[in-house]
Amino acid sequence: MKVVEVLHMNGGIGDTSYANNSLLQQKVIQMTKPVTDEAIAGVYAALSPNIISIADLGCSSGPNTFLAVSELMRAVDGARKNLRRHHSPEFHIYLNDLPGNDFNAIFRSLPQYVEGFKQEMGEGFGPCFFNGVPGSFYSRLFPTNALHFVHSSYSLMWLSQVPKGAEENKGNIYLAAASPPCVIKAYYEQFQNDFLTFLKCRSQELIIGGRMVLTILGRKSEDPCSNEGGQIWELLAMALNELVEEGFIEEEKLNTFNIPQYTPSPAEVKLLVEKEGSFSINFLEATNIHWTASEFVDDVRRDHDGYNVTKCMRAVAEPLLVSHFGEGIIEKVFHKYQNKIVDSMTKENTQFFNVTVSVTKTCDS
Secondary structure, three states: OOOHHHHHOOOOOOOOOOOOOOHHHHHHHHHHHHHHHHHHHHHHHHHOOOEEEEEEEOOOHHHHHHHHHHHHHHHHHHHHOOOOOOOOEEEEEEEEEOOOOOOHHHHHHHHHHHHHHHHHHHOOOOOEEEEEEEOOOOOOOOOOOOOEEEEEEEOOOOOOOOOOOOHOOOOOOOOOOOHHHHHHHHHHHHHHHHHHHHHHHHHHHEEEEEEEEEEEEEOOOOOOOHHHHHHHHHHHHHHHHHHHOOOOOOHHHHOOOOOOEEOOHHHHHEEEEEEHHOOOEEEEEOOOEOOOOOOOOHHHHHHHHHHHEEEEHHHHHHHHHHHOHHHHHHHHHHHHHHHHHHHHHHOOEHHHHHHHEEEEEEOOO
16 A cells, blocks of 8 residues: 555535534644644744744644634734734645645635635735645655744654564454564554654754654553554454455455554654654643543534544545455445444543644744
């Protein structure tokens, strides 16, 4: 599986699309708003740029694409008014994702969004220009010293490739209690290589004093096989294993399927930022959010909540499953998956954990 070719969220605006099943990701962006607001307002106050260049890496498509950059532009405009600066900067916005992302949907909705946003911001708000940047953020995407601010939410846990040696992870599709030590090592080393590459590329593209706020699906525990990082995938593995037992999937086919993802701890993120050396850490925190993106889970609505969680995961995982197993088993997989998600939610406090880090570029790499 070439990750760069198959990793993308479900496009369009249909029932299983990411656009209609990304409430969780929206809540996470809103949760980290105080951190991103402080960071970009600090960049504007310190550097006073006439043009401020902002990149959102892993933008996907749908309402969240514009939510993140809208909040960043609002924060800059608020800082401008607080500092009593009369002239608004120009905003250069760069929306990045892998080539398979539904960029067409983004650009179809862009004119209406820009018109509405300018009306909301009123007179005095500077012009904003949008650009699509398809490509992997594990490579250079922008010219040297071109950016003031980089934002990424729920993207950097995705790896550039399935770790070499993951084929030893038989019966599992991600890190689990039964995963061999060699597989755990392979996953961490792939994340380490990818994250260091990401930091090095961004250090070349950001100006000195530029900042990044990165939110990564992660874990609080230092155990990479803990439920905090992989429970949602273990339930999918159980569903797939049942289809093997029922003869719908070949066992060898399952044994060659592994999720190209790693959910790091805050300590792992801190270690790698310090190892790369171009950035200082301003803020680092782990938070949690229920699978339903709600603080309160209603026992009466458990089946409905499980259905929504399953649709959220389907919007993310379906392209990977289709590319490996074909479309024929998809409905069976997600029917079983939903049952397991509902069952898990009745027995456990099911949560995702987020690692958010805010950094400033202090020197060239």
